[in-house]
Amino acid sequence: MKGPDYYIPAAAMAISLVCKLPALRTNWRDPLLRSVCVLLLLAGSVFTFAAPPTIEAVNRWTGIPNFSAPLVYCLMTAFSASCLVLVFNWRGGPAEEIRATSLRWIAGYSVVVAAIVVLFAIGSAPVERLRDFDTYYANTPYIRLMIASYLLAHNVAVMMMVSMCWRWSLQVCGWLRAGLLIIVSGYAISLAYDAAKMSAVAARWFDRDLDFLSTFVAPPLASAGALVSSVGFVLPLVYQRVSDSWRTWSTYRHLGALWHEVQRTAPSGTPGVRMSWWSPAAIRVIQRESDIHDGFLRLGPCFDRRHRDTAYERALAAGADEETARAVADAAMVAAAVLVCASDPEAASGGEEEEADGNRVLVTADGPRDLVRISHALRHSPLVAAARRQAAPAGG
Template sequence: MNGQDYYIPAAAMATALAFKLPALRHNWRDPLLRSVCALLTLAGSVFTFAAPPTIEAVNRWTGIPNFSAPLVYCLITAFSAACLVLIVNWRGGPPEQTRRVSRRWILGYAAVIVMLTLLFSLGEAPQERLRDFDTYYAGTPFMRELIALYLLAHNVAAFVMVAMCWRWSLQVRGWLRVGLMIIVVGYLFNLSYDATKMTAVVARWSGHDLDWLSTSVAPPVASLGALVSAVGFVLPLVCQRLSDSMRNWATYRRLGTLWHEVRTAGPEGAPGVRMAWWSAAELRMIQRESDIHDGFLHLGPYFDQGHRDEALSRALAAGADEETARAVADASMVAAAVRARSADPEGRVIGASEEGAPQAADGPRDLVRISRALRNSPVVAEFRRQASLAAL
């Protein structure tokens, strides 16, 4: 693999990190967001510093032959810890337990990084090796232990990730399960990377030459594993966001009938706050709910509990279930109140109570039911007709 093969995934990680940084700045205390950003940073760093041109440049800048080797190994070790911490925070649980488990992984892999640094300082690696450091120095004292330690640490992290993600995937459904299964596949590639590296190193220990496994097979396997794992981490988050956005847009549209019904109830028929075309679906939905509740407040003196009770009885008599009947009753009361408000432009109705106002106990879903009843219910249509005749 040449430098470009490393720098392209590094650039992809940097781009993803750039999109996450604004959210991190506003939500620094979010452990999941911090874990994601740490993972992207370390993943990009691993690809950047593992590229042969970077290895050569770092060795030249430091003046220490093979200084890049422990640097890359330490970054890989830190990346392994970041993956484990991300999964722990992503899965959630009691905050104290999550922090305790995350702290243990961080401290454990920090100790490995210290040991890698110490072993490199104790050993000797005078001959610069840009691509085959692992196999070239597989039999050198201290370098041998350094190579074995970083491979063991990476292997442990890969095994734990596969086990954790597999068990978790059996407990969940939807895009989260798909993402976890993809992560499992990605870490199976990482285990293959470890297997090829270890095979080449052990072959050196036994006097054989299988260096091509380490130099030609392992790097593309590692890149593929990182790419697949990244897709697994990102896919559930992206798809969940898209799903939430589509659900918010659907709720926003379904509230349209109710919003149009009550929007003229405010002072001088004020339609509410204008939203920019680029406003998020969630913000638009919340604003529409707010407009509806403002309309209910202005309609309060005109709500008639008698209308609601009568409409509820009619809906139940027509065979509607309890939930639908309540929505029809609220919608009928709203429709009648709107016409009563229109017939009283000077606002002479005073002293009425707001006890009869629709109560959206189930949040936007109740408002959606009322909006649907306004659009489809014959009971509501009849109350609207009667209220219009009474206003004449």
Template sequence: MNGQDYYIPAAAMGTALAFKVPALRNNWRDPLLRSVCALLTLAAAVFTFAAPPTIEAVNRWTGIPNFSAPLVYCLITAFSAACLVLIVNWRGGPPEQTRRFSRRWILGYSVVIVALTLLFALGEAPVERLRDFDTYYANTPYIRELIALYLVAHNVAAFVMVAMCWRWSLQVRGWLRAGLMIIVVGYVFNLSYDATKMTAVVARWSGHDLDWLSTSVAPPLASVGANISAIGFVLPLVCQRVSDSLRHWTTYRRLGPLWNEVRTSGSDAPVSVRMSWWSAADIRVIQRESDIHDGFLHLGPYFDPLHRDEALARALSRGADEEGARAVADAAMVAAAVRARRADPEGRVIGASEEGAPPAADGPRDLVRISHALRNSPVVAEFRRQAALSGV
């Protein structure tokens, strides 16, 4: 693998991090957001410093042969801890329990990082090795222990990640389950990376040469595993956001008939606040709901409970369920009220009548049902015709 194979995923991780930084700045106390940013930072750092050109440059800048080896191993160890902490925070639970588990993983892997640094300082690695450090120094005192420790720490993290994500995936559904299964696949590649590295190192211990496993097979496995795992982490978050956005836009569109009906009820109807084109879908839904409720207040004196009762009886007689019949009844009352308001341009009813009860819409779902009935119900169409013929 050349430097480009490392720098491209590093740039992708850095780009994802850049999009997360503003949110982190505004919500620093969110442990999940902090975990995501830490994971992206360490992933970008691992790919950057593991690239052979970077390894050579760091060794040259520091003046210490093979200084990059413990640096990369410490970054990989920190990345392993970040993955475990992210899963703990992602899964959630009692805050104190989540913090306790996170602290334990951070503390444990911090000890490993300190040990890796001390072992490199105690050992001797005078010959620079850009690609085969693990096998070349597999029998060197202290360096041997350094290599074994980092591989064991990484292997433990991979096993724990596979077990945690697998168990969790059996308890959830949808995009979250898909993401967890993808993470499991990614960490199976990481386990394969550990197995090939360990096999090559153990072969050196026993006097054999399987260095090609460490230099040619292990790096691609690590790269594939990291990229697959990154997709698993990102997929549920992105797809959930897209799903939420689509749901909001669908709700916004379905509220359209009811919104148009009450908005055009008269010249003095409430004026909708103009929103910028980049406004989020959920904000638009809230604004449209607010406009509809303002319209109900405007139409209050023209709501006739008799219209609602009659429409309810007609809908039930035609086989509608109770929930659908109530939506049809409210929609018919709204349609009749709009006709009555248009027939009273001087507002005489407003000054002479008590305000009627508005539709009992409890949240956007009820409003969507009323909006759907307003457009599609034959009962509502009949009430419109009756109101037109009566001149109300």
């Protein structure tokens, strides 16, 4: 593998991290978000510093032959720990238990990082090796222990990831299960990477030459495993975000009928809130709900409880469930009140009894789901159309 084969996935990780930074800045206490950002940072660092051009440059800048070797091994060990911590936070559970488990794994892998540094410091690796460090120094005192330490730590993390994600995938469904299975596939490739590396190093211990497994087979496996695993981590998160956005826009659209109905009674010349085209869907929904509740307050004196009771009884008689019947009843009362207010503006100065009916609608329609039901009934229910026809003569 050449430099671009390492730098391209590193750039992909960097772009993903940059996209996450605004969310991290506003929700930096979120352990899951922090875990994702740390994983992306370490994954990009591993690819960057494992590239042969970077290895050569780091060795030259530090003036220490093979200084890049323990640096890359430490980054890989930290990345292994970050994967485990991310899965613990992603899976959820008691916060204290997640924190304690994460700290134990972080402490264990910190010991491995310290061991890598110490073993390299007391060992001897004077000949710079850009691509075959593991096999070239496989029999060198202390250095071989350093190589074995990082490979063993990586292998333990990979097997833990495969085991946890596989068991978890059997308990869930949908996009989360798909993401977990992709992660399992990615780490299965990483197991092949470990097998190639360990086979080449062990062959050196027994005076055999399988260096090609470490030099030519293992690097593409590492790259493929990391990219596949990243897709598995990102896919459920992206789906959740898209799904939430879709539901919010759907709510905004479904509130349209009710919003347009109550806006008919807004005083002429009333300045509306202008929303920019880039305004988030959630803000648009909140504004639309606010406009609807303001409309209910204007219509309060015109509400006639008889329209609501009649529509409610007819809806139940037609086989509607309780929630649907209430939505149809509120929609019928709103539709009738709009006709009364539009034809006789002075009716809006009604007494306390009508205002009490208005408050009843406000209590019934508490939240976007109830408002969506009322809006749907306003557009589709024949009982609402009947209430309009009944209220039309009274409105003159």
